[in-house]
Amino acid sequence: MTYDLHIGDRLHSSWSLRGWLAFAKFGLPVRCHLIPLYSGAFAEGLAPLAPARLVPVMQTPEGEVIGDTLAIAETLAERHPEAGLWPSDPAARARARWLAAEMHSGFDALRSACPMHLGHRWEGFRPGPEVLADLGRIEEIWTAAFDRFGGPWLCGDYSLADVFYAPVATRIVTYGLPVSERAGAYVDAHLSDPAFLEWRAEGLAENRHVPHYDMDLPKAPWPG
Incomplete structure (x- = not known):
């Protein structure tokens, strides 16, 4: 029972990354x-x-078309309860849904000023006050989740909450955004995750330059 997932460029489409991780991290078969984008x-x-x-x-194996990453995630969780996309503990599950929903509907300043770019880092980026406010809120909810559920991921084991914040981790690295040591360790966990490394490698293999994402800043190598 294989799904079909239609995605944008892997180096830039943050919502496509989220959609794919909802399959890859939970062992669900998918064709991409x-x-x-901008083609x-x-x-x-x-x-x-x-x-x-x-x-x-x-597209489900039955041919049903479903858009929006949150709807895709919830549909997969309903169809595959054994896969553990949401935490089994009710309190952790409620928090994970809250975190994913806040990412889905918020942090517009961060998303607009710092679009995802997995090809390299930008040097000298200076975040404005609205971006810093988004980062402050992200730190707040990450820290509260770590304190409540003990890590290593937001709600204990890896869940859809972490899927939704994976592109945030990449933005922190790409733009050199200031975060605490604890948040930095969480970012590093995302960037060293085998599924993320697979996605980025496939994006590099696409070898497609999208001028829309260019910035007037010096480039630096991606870490690692």
Whole structure:
């Protein structure tokens, strides 16, 4: 029973990364289909998946089309309760849903000023007050989760909450954003995760430059 997942460029599409991790981290079979961002063919690529208009888009083995990463995640959790996408403990599960929902609906300043870029780091980026406010809130909710559930991931074992914050971890590295040592260790855990490394390697192999994500800043190598 294999799903189909339609994604954007792996180096840049943060929601596609989240969608794919919801499969890869929980052992669910999936075929990926790339619809390049800002290519002039994006709308055409999505046309067979109407009414979806953004990536990622999932097709179930039965052919049902489901858009939006949160809807994809919840559908997979319903269809595969044995996979443990949400924590089994009710308190941890409620917190994980809260964390994922806040990421899904918030942190607009961080997402706008610091789009995901897994190809390299930018040197000399200076976050504005709104980005710093988003970072402060992220630190607050991460710390509260670590204190409540003991780590090593947000709600104990890896869950969909961590899926939703994986691209945040990459942004912290790409733009050299200031975080605490504890948050930095969580970021490092994401960046060394085998599933993330696989995704990034496939993105580098795509070898596609997307000018939309260029910045007037010096480049530096990605860590590791």
